[in-house]
Amino acid sequence: MIDTIETxxxxxxxxxxxxxxxxxxxxxxxxxxxxxxxxxxxxxxxDDCHPFETIIIGKHITVNFEGTILSYQPIPLDKYHYRLIDEVKDIEYLSSKAITLNQYTHKMAKNIFPTKAR
Structure with missing residues (x-):
């Protein structure tokens, strides 16, 4: 658990x-x-049956937690604060190097990262 600003x-x-x-x-x-x-x-x-296959994004996941997403923009969810994910269609793993949150927010504020039109 990351629970300090420094971490x-x-x-x-x-x-x-x-x-x-x-x-x-x-x-x-x-x-x-x-x-x-x-x-x-x-x-x-x-997914229960396929570990490491992402199936849902939500405000809080209690069972089969896979990870945390941080975003500069809100991600639309349903009225229950969840959304199904089709890993093949909805996720693209970028080959860019890992970055810090500060690097991300600085670049997003300058609109350096492109987004895909859907």
């Missing part, structure tokens, strides 16, 4: 496109209390 800012995150949006991923839970105000936090759930 959060030291963490290196994978870069993904999720639903066409550039996001950060870590397989560690992050405490809600340390998330910066300009960042949206979500959690991923993996």
């Amino acid at each position: 959060l800012h030291k963490e290196k995150f994978e870069q993904w496109l999720l639903f066409g949006q550039h996001v950060l991923f870590t397989d560690i839970r992050i405490s809600n209390s340390i998330i910066p105000k300009n960042i949206y936090k979500y959690e991923l759930q993996e």
Whole structure:
């Protein structure tokens, strides 16, 4: 669990496109209390029968937690605060090197990262 601001800012995150949006991923839970105000936090759930196959994104995942997503933009969810994921269609793993949250927010504020049109 990442539960201090210092640890959060030291963490290196994978870069993904999720639903066409550039996001950060870590397989560690992050405490809600340390998330910066300009960042949206979500959690991923993996499939019971196929570990490491992402099936749901939501505000909070209690069973089969797979990881945490941080996003500069909100990700639309359903009225229950979840959304199904088709890993083949909805996730693109970027080959870019892992980056810190500070690097991500700085670049997103300057609109350096492209997003895919859907």
